[in-house]
Amino acid sequence: MSNGRRKSKEEVIEALHDVASEMHDKMSKGIPPTMTLPVRSKSNIGFDQRLGVYKYGKKRTVRDATSLGSARQLLRSLHVTEFIEEMINSGKSSTLREMYYISEAWGNGKFHSQNESNNLAEDLEIVTKCLREDFRLRPEEDGARIIGNVTFEERNRRGDWMRINCRDDVGDSGYGVPYNVESEKLRLIEEDVDFIMAIETGGMFDRLVENGFDEEARCALIHLKGQPARSTRRIMRRMSDEWKKPIVVFADCDPWSFRIYASIAYGAIKTAHISEYLASKGAIYLGITADDILAYDLPSDDLSKQDLGALEAELSDPRFSTGWWQQQIEMMKEMGKKAEQQSLAKYGLDFVTDTYLPEKLAHPDVGLPY
Amino acid sequence: MSNGRRKSKEEVIEALHDVASEMHDKMSKGIPPTMTLPVRSKSNIGFDQRLGVYKYGKKRTVRDATSLGSARQLLRSLHVTEFIEEMINSGKSSTLREMYYISEAWGNGKFHSQNESNNLAEDLEIVTKCLREDFRLRPEEDGARIIGNVTFEERNRRGDWMRINCRDDVGDSGYGVPYNVESEKLRLIEEDVDFIMAIETGGMFDRLVENGFDEEARCALIHLKGQPARSTRRIMRRMSDEWKKPIVVFADCDPWSFRIYASIAYGAIKTAHISEYLASKGAIYLGITADDILAYDLPSDDLSKQDLGALEAELSDPRFSTGWWQQQIEMMKEMGKKAEQQSLAKYGLDFVTDTYLPEKLAHPDVGLPY
Numbered sequence: 071m072s073n074g075r076r077k078s079k080e081e082v083i084e085a086l087h088d089v090a091s092e093m094h095d096k097m098s099k100g101i102p103p104t105m106t107l108p109v110r111s112k113s114n115i116g117f118d119q120r121l122g123v124y125k126y127g128k129k130r131t132v133r134d135a136t137s138l139g140s141a142r143q144l145l146r147s148l149h150v151t152e153f154i155e156e157m158i159n160s161g162k163s164s165t166l167r168e169m170y171y172i173s174e175a176w177g178n179g180k181f182h183s184q185n186e187s188n189n190l191a192e193d194l195e196i197v198t199k200c201l202r203e204d205f206r207l208r209p210e211e212d213g214a215r216i217i218g219n220v221t222f223e224e225r226n227r228r229g230d231w232m233r234i235n236c237r238d239d240v241g242d243s244g245y246g247v248p249y250n251v252e253s254e255k256l257r258l259i260e261e262d263v264d265f266i267m268a269i270e271t272g273g274m275f276d277r278l279v280e281n282g283f284d285e286e287a288r289c290a291l292i293h294l295k296g297q298p299a300r301s302t303r304r305i306m307r308r309m310s311d312e313w314k315k316p317i318v319v320f321a322d323c324d325p326w327s328f329r330i331y332a333s334i335a336y337g338a339i340k341t342a343h344i345s346e347y348l349a350s351k352g353a354i355y356l357g358i359t360a361d362d363i364l365a366y367d368l369p370s371d372d373l374s375k376q377d378l379g380a381l382e383a384e385l386s387d388p389r390f391s392t393g394w395w396q397q398q399i400e401m402m403k404e405m406g407k408k409a410e411q412q413s414l415a416k417y418g419l420d421f422v423t424d425t426y427l428p429e430k431l432a433h434p435d436v437g438l439p440y
Numbered sequence: 441m442s443n444g445r446r447k448s449k450e451e452v453i454e455a456l457h458d459v460a461s462e463m464h465d466k467m468s469k470g471i472p473p474t475m476t477l478p479v480r481s482k483s484n485i486g487f488d489q490r491l492g493v494y495k496y497g498k499k500r501t502v503r504d505a506t507s508l509g510s511a512r513q514l515l516r517s518l519h520v521t522e523f524i525e526e527m528i529n530s531g532k533s534s535t536l537r538e539m540y541y542i543s544e545a546w547g548n549g550k551f552h553s554q555n556e557s558n559n560l561a562e563d564l565e566i567v568t569k570c571l572r573e574d575f576r577l578r579p580e581e582d583g584a585r586i587i588g589n590v591t592f593e594e595r596n597r598r599g600d601w602m603r604i605n606c607r608d609d610v611g612d613s614g615y616g617v618p619y620n621v622e623s624e625k626l627r628l629i630e631e632d633v634d635f636i637m638a639i640e641t642g643g644m645f646d647r648l649v650e651n652g653f654d655e656e657a658r659c660a661l662i663h664l665k666g667q668p669a670r671s672t673r674r675i676m677r678r679m680s681d682e683w684k685k686p687i688v689v690f691a692d693c694d695p696w697s698f699r700i701y702a703s704i705a706y707g708a709i710k711t712a713h714i715s716e717y718l719a720s721k722g723a724i725y726l727g728i729t730a731d732d733i734l735a736y737d738l739p740s741d742d743l744s745k746q747d748l749g750a751l752e753a754e755l756s757d758p759r760f761s762t763g764w765w766q767q768q769i770e771m772m773k774e775m776g777k778k779a780e781q782q783s784l785a786k787y788g789l790d791f792v793t794d795t796y797l798p799e800k801l802a803h804p805d806v807g808l809p810y
Contacts, residue, residue, distance in 0.1 A: 157789075163650060165643035168785035174739055175786065210643050212582070212665075213613065224611040227652065234611060241594040241604060243583065246613025249646075273535035273580050276619075280533060282597065295582075369544055415541035419527075419534055 076252050079158050085198035086151040102135040107197050115342045117388035123337040123345035145179040154205045163206035196343045203250045213247035214302040217279050218290030223257040251305045258312050264288040270321035274411040281423040303348040310350045317350045323358035324408045325380035331355045332389040356430050360401040363409045370407035446622050449528050455568035456521040472505040477567050485712045487758035493707045493715035515549040524575045533576035566713045573620045583617035584672040587649050588660030593627040621675045628682050634658040640691035644781040651793040673718040680720045687720045693728035694778045695750035701725045702759040726800050730771040733779045740777040
């Protein structure tokens with residue numbers, strides 16, 4: 071799966087037809103149809119030290135029609151491939167939820183839960199080496215918002231390319247990233263920034279926008295909206311690749327926020343089959359760190375049991391195996407505290423942009439690689 | 441509180457000074473300072489049948505400094521009014537969360553929970569007859585997204601007015617509504633639509649956009665994002681008032697969705713002090729209705745205990761006192777079922793725009809008032 075070039079419509083359809091062909095070949099030989107796919111358990115997902123991302127291993131499983139459950143899955147796969155092909159040909163897209171409801175008409179192939187249909191969509195991604203976006207399947211959640219002096223072209227419903235500068239052509243809420251940010255839908259046109267700052271919470275995003283931090287620090291600001299959507303991670307990766315800009319992550323000091331960072335920098339287990347495509351390897355974690363809680367005497371909250379469990383799991387997570395992360399996580403456990411980005415407001419509304427961010431950006435540990 | 445005219449900066453500051461004056465007057469007479477505000481309990485919130493919205497009654501309470509808790513509240517009120525005045529003078533705004541953290545520097549006036557600071561902001565709205573937006577206090581959540589042939593002007597950070605047509609000048613994610621939609625920030629310029637359709641879920645909003653329903657049915661589409669933010673309700677009210685357009689609500693068939701509708705049409709208890717300002721009285725509930733589950737044989741889920749409790753409460757809620765609502769709610773209870781908007785996908789991706797919405801919009805019960 072190369073980063074630059076994506077599959078054409080014809081190639082996607084061909085890859086889907088291959089799924090049907092495997093079944094057809096078996097049946098014409100008088101044996102039960104099969105579908106071959108990687109084992110989707112944690113044991114077959116490994117951290118590729120060389121690439122620095124999560125990847126599937128080589129274990130394969132064969133799903134065949136000798137049990138009722140597997141036969142159903144094969145039937146569903148055929149219905150789904152047919153549905154996707156129809157969407158591609160008619161220029162449509164659908165939410166995963168809609169596909170779940172559409173299966174009402176598929177008789178024995180009907181999904182019994184949204185989870186079943188989501189998993190099958192992922193199976194097909196893995197088998198065909200396509201993306202859900204190639205299949206025209208959309209998530210429910212909104213994508214990120216971007217503000218800063220970067221210019222995109224988005225192809226609108228009429229097929230026209232619309233040029234949008236994320237500083238001059240948008241309101242306060244910024245440019246809303248569409249679900250599909252591949253080159254047939256979105257083009258990166260030009261930029262005049264030094265780096266990209268990804269921000270966890272809406273409150274902090276709005277603060278940096280109001281304080282004009284994008285102009286002052288020459289950066290583009292992205293509101294992650296919590297755990298970032300695939301389109302959010304993908305557009306950061308594209309900006310990182312095509313514009314050669316470093317990605318800096320500014321989040322709460324909280325085990326769940328660390329995971330947000332890790333999914334941006336190294337990929338996530340759930341999307342291990344497309345890590346190479348979504349992960350921005352050089353992404354830098356800027357803060358809030360455990361250090362910061364002490365250094366800036368930030369208002370903090372006690373770690374819950376769940377928080378402590380998550381920190382414990384992170385200690386053995388390969389994405390947090392560096393000395394720096396191990397130290398930060400141990401320090402957090404010792405203090406028993408976490409803190410929010412917005413706690414910097416303790417020192418007034420301008421502290422984050424006048425003092426905190428300039429100090430952190432200048433600090434060698436998180437210094438920008440240029 | 442008139443609908444068209446909002447308070448100027450000077451008037452907002454004056455209203456805040458009045459709060460301080462009341463305290464100062466008492467103290468200079470040698471008696472404990474006080475703050476007079478309406479009783480904020482359900483018993484003092486009534487449904488105004490004539491206006492068709494929730495309103496506060498006449499019961500007043502006097503908060504004075506004779507107990508530690510009340511004295512703290514008065515101290516906080518003074519800190520908050522000072523903070524707001526500073527923001528107005530410096531052209532800043534802040535999230536409610538930031539204000540909570542800023543109180544770290546207020547000694548005995550420090551808030552102990554976000555709830556305390558949110559409630560005080562509401563108290564001040566009630567006492568001063570201003571809006572939180574006048575106070576420059578922002579919520580965390582994003583506002584709505586709009587797509588359709590309507591044109592706004594939004595004043596950007598530099599003070600320039602930026603013209604945005606919500607069909608031609610935005611990407612697929614639409615125009616993001618800012619937190620402040622008052623006339624100093626947002627102007628309604630022109631429109632070429634027949635009505636406004638408010639949509640509960642992102643999946644359905646995207647479906648109607650992809651199917652071009654805004655152009656076909658000559659409407660503006662608004663994604664409510666669940667329980668709509670104040671700015672979302674306010675911009676609908678302004679479009680309803682200034683453009684004389686009917687508001688049509690398209691939501692799930694679910695007791696919580698009914699509440700979304702009711703908060704749009706009649707206001708909510710929590711914002712009873714500004715119902716006149718947020719509620720779009722003529723808003724029409726289009727669906728999904730309990731009738732529809734039967735008429736269109738929609739995939740449905742069983743009502744939970746919580747759902748049944750909510751329906752029961754709605755039966756005695758004045759906002760649902762009409763015969764039509766009572767019948768729909770009783771029918772739902774009998775069926776024991778609820779259904780999602782997206783369940784219409786059972787009949788394919790175009791069913792909602794080709795069949796369901798045209799049929800419902802033509803139906804006399806929900807017919808557009810023109």
